[in-house]
Amino acid sequence: MKGQLDRVDFERMKTIGIDLGGTSVRVALVDEAGAILTQEKTATESEKGVEAFLEKVAGMVERVIGEEEVSEIGLGSPGPLNPFDGVILDPPNLVGWENVKLKALLEARTGLRVTLDNDANAAALAEAKVGAGKAEESLVYITVSTGVGAGIILGGNLYVGAQGNAGEIGNMVVQPGGRAQGNLNAGSLEGLASGTAIGRMGEEILGATGDAKEVFDRAMKGEEAAKKIIDEAVGFLAIGVANLANSFNPSVFVFGGGVMQQEMVLPLLTEKVRTMLYPSMKRHLNLRKADLGTEAGVIGAAFLPRVSRLK
Template sequence: MAEQKKSRVGIDIGGTSIKAGLISHDGEMISHRETPTPEDPNNGMDKINALITDWLDDSEDMIGVAAPGPMDLAKGIFLDPPNLKGWHDFPFVREFEEKNGKVCLFENDANAAAVGEYYAGAGQDARSMVYITISTGIGAGIVLNGQLLSGAQFSAGEVGNMIISGDGPKQVGLNIGSWEALASGTAIKKKVLDVYQSDGGAKELITKVGENESDAVHIFNDWIAHLAAGIANLVHVINPEMIVLGGGVMQGKDAILPKLIPAVEERVYVSLRDSIQIQPAQLGTKAGVVGASYLPVVKRI
């Protein structure tokens, strides 16, 4: 009888919660656990250990961990992620490996989500794929012929700072006219707040668009144009087989995609229009955990 393959463990550290999953080799979630993210990283390590300890004997020797950047992947440390302020400069990989006796593969959360969608989600049938998360900010993970594009300084996929306009709001750490400043969930929330004095964000905007409220339609169309411009840039630079869209804003995909797809097609070469596949992500909040579990098998560029 063939020896049964061990399952994989994936961990996703977020500003609000730490998620852990025991994942089969075909990407199915066997077990899932979650705990609030503490401010103190040493406490965080204890919480992670409590989540996964009883999985370790029967899991692979390498464990993937997804987390928000910036991070130094070569040294395995957090740098200064804004939503994990207490974790700045924390030597995560060293501490994890000392506590658990397993090899830790540390990765940016957008890249990990891209790996998850590529192996077990919307991108399973694609050879090359760009995963874009549209949420508080905008980030991306790029998979080319089954390999994750990391970049020389591990910064590939930082598409939020891509300039798509000569004008726009100024935000700390971002270029004026950056994609994130104009097309993120935060950008929508600011517009809705300015016009309606409400913090309902993308959900409220889409509701008002459905009611054909004129200001909402104007805001939505401008946002679609900005989002389409950034996607068109990625299509021209990378020419992926598929674009996969995730993040909280894409909960409104039924209203967004019918407008977004033709807007992207208008902005790319005619020869590319018939080949563009734009799909919603399939894994939802599980993408980081599932993707982290696949980090031991994905190759990097």
């Protein structure tokens, strides 16, 4: 495998992006403009252990590199994690992976330098560099799917916080004393506005299957109880977005994830957020859907070695 090139060559080089998820892992060769040149995707199978994962991914990396000269890998992973030391801490959807020194292990296996960070941060980078926010100075990317998370871009750089935990907005309290979900705070954003939360409310109130899409489908058909579930969930999401708008005042918010693909959500969210901002801020509120879809994670991962991380 080719690698170990001087940093002076790096900005003209291609990099490897790895998008690690609980279900699947994607490895891609990405050029400096964010174009995917070659890629592979397979099941993560985290339950088979870290060693089996490393063996599989190292092979994928070698195949997608081919004859190219590459020195860097960027890896986006579910958190919690320590991006500075490159350690996976205790992610709930990577079974048995606790305090895994993934950066060091993958470097030893591939001979390439590895930069590890949160998968939402990687997606935020992709949307900031080549996606919906590419012309903007600052961006907050929010994914609303099974869970809720965010990545924050300031001045073209990734803001990760003192311990690397910036953007863990799913645990933000938006209803004090509200419902608890898992190990999250009672009344958390994720517990009230995620696809999981919408599906749960649909099951309890509508007798639905627990699938958020069914709730949206029934709301689109005019079912009042379903419409109320969506309205309340989007209302809680609006509180979270307004808090971030008042805290960071970004040029744009970019939204990804399955919940945000529902056509009714973004207009309703925009309307609700505006009610929580100063009049002068309302005029500049800019909410957009993400452009890159499922490729955001792997493209953004490839950008991780190229940007500074702000504490």
